Amino acid sequence: GAGVSQTPSNKVTEKGKYVELRCDPISGHTALYWYRQSLGQGPEFLIYFQGTGAADDSGLPNDRFFAVRPEGSVSTLKIQRTERGDSAVYLCASSSSGGWDTQYFGPGTRLTVL
Amino acid sequence: AQTVTQSQPEMSVQEAETVTLSCTYDTSESDYYLFWYKQPPSRQMILVIRQEAYKQQNATENRFSVNFQKAAKSFSLKISDSQLGDAAMYFCAYRSPQGGSEKLVFGKGTKLTVNP
Numbered sequence: 001g002a003g004v005s006q007t008p009s010n011k012v013t014e015k016g017k018y019v020e021l022r023c024d025p026i027s028g029h030t031a032l033y034w035y036r037q038s039l040g041q042g043p044e045f046l047i048y049f050q051g052t053g054a055a056d057d058s059g060l061p062n063d064r065f066f067a068v069r070p071e072g073s074v075s076t077l078k079i080q081r082t083e084r085g086d087s088a089v090y091l092c093a094s095s096s097s098g099g100w101d102t103q104y105f106g107p108g109t110r111l112t113v114l
Numbered sequence: 115a116q117t118v119t120q121s122q123p124e125m126s127v128q129e130a131e132t133v134t135l136s137c138t139y140d141t142s143e144s145d146y147y148l149f150w151y152k153q154p155p156s157r158q159m160i161l162v163i164r165q166e167a168y169k170q171q172n173a174t175e176n177r178f179s180v181n182f183q184k185a186a187k188s189f190s191l192k193i194s195d196s197q198l199g200d201a202a203m204y205f206c207a208y209r210s211p212q213g214g215s216e217k218l219v220f221g222k223g224t225k226l227t228v229n230p
Contacts, residue, residue, distance in 0.1 A: 003158075031216065033216065033217070033218075035218075040222070041222055041223075042118075042205050042207075042220030042221050042222050042223050043159070043205070043218070043220050044220070045217035045218065045219070048216045048217060050216075055216070056216060056217065058217075059217065089157060091157075091159065093159070100147065100166075100211075102161050102164075103161075103218065104161075105151075105158055105159035105160075106158065107156060107157050107158045108157045108158070110157075
């Protein structure tokens with residue numbers, strides 16, 4: 001079946017602009033995760049959804065970052081007033097029901113803030 | 115907070131040879147999960163192998179195996195009969211079993227080059 005998909009693949013924006021990054025999880029997966037991977041680093045956790053609700057948003061760096069998953073499937077990561085330091089690859093992952101289940105990752109969105 | 119350390123930024127191996135990637139972690143928990151993920155240039159993270167801390171037997175998946183030393187907090191990955199397709203970034207990751215804490219904590223990764 002189809003894996004996790006993310007759009008766009010690449011996004012270039014200017015400092016101060018607003019961006020939205022989309023994640024389509026594997027069909028039927030209730031758990032969804034966002035990670036951020038800066039150059040030369042491992043992924044860092046941002047937020048975890050179980051169904052429609054954010055079960056853990058402790059990784060969001062500040063209030064410019066927000067994520068939603070209104071119908072329990074597709075999720076959107078929203079970044080307001082982007083800064084150059086936000087440039088990174090944003091990875092989305094989903095798992096069947098969380099917990100011990102394997103997290104399946106998408107190919108990521110590379111965000112570049114000029 | 116848990117931390118994961120991969121002390122080898124880069125490693126290389128000859129095709130068909132064996133290579134071991136190192137990973138250490140810091141935690142005060144007695145039970146947890148450990149993972150190795152592979153990230154090729156396509157950026158998509160792929161699970162290679164996983165280990166539950168309460169299981170003493172080392173996990174094995176075909177050519178991939180781990181050496182889990184709980185007391186030393188060490189979790190190394192051994193790749194046997196290396197193939198060109200094994201070339202990628204490899205990340206070690208830790209996950210707490212506590213409910214509500216589903217996040218993976220990753221190391222900085224090791225870049226593996228496979229020479230023909």
